[in-house]
Amino acid sequence: MKTKKLTISSLLIAIGVIAGNIIFIPVGVAKCFPVQATINVISAVLLGPGYGVAIAFCISLLRNVLGTGSLLAFPGSMIGVLLAGILYRKTKMNLLAVVGEIFGTGIIGGILAFPIANIIMGKKVGALFFVAPFLISTIGGSLIAFFILRVPRFKKTC
Structure with missing residues (x-):
């Protein structure tokens, strides 16, 4: 089972990178990726919060190393998938995984992006500047994942 989870994780990381x-939407100084939210929800449901956080971290790290990402990807994606995974583990409801991803990435991640942008990146923006763009990408990506997870064959993967 561990080999299967690692293989699925590798595929999700490759797809994400x-x-x-x-596929990205530039909004302000951030690059918003709806694909990340899709992968977050899918990994939270199929693999759990631990694997999901590791996948989100790897995707964010690789995108930054390759010069295609932003430091702002770390807080949103990792918190979103953690919350999605915890809510799914407690309830076994895909919809609550979606809600966890949207709240974790869109609200909490958007707020936590402020000090990263301000202190590390030197961008002078308001504290809630990233909430709207993060919400836009995470709502779109989470809804895509919700419909993907409704496919009967997809549920049997793990």
Whole structure:
């Protein structure tokens, strides 16, 4: 079972890094990636919060190393998938995983991006500047994941 989870994790990381180069929405100083939210919800449901956080971290790290990402990807994606995974583990409801991802990435991650942008990146923005763009990408990506997870064959993967 561990080999299967690692294989699925690797595939999700590859999809996240490659699709991140193709599908993104520039909003302010951030690059918003709906693909990340999709992968967050799918990994939270299929693999759990631990694997989900590791996948989000790897995607964010690789995108930054390759020059296609932003430091702002770390707080949103990791908190969103953690909350999605915890809510799914407690309830076994895909919808609550989606809600966890949206709240974790859109609200909490958007607020936590402020000090990173301000202190580390030197961008002078308001404290809630990132909430709207993070919400836009996470709502879109989370809804895509919700519909993907409704496919019967997809549920049997793990």
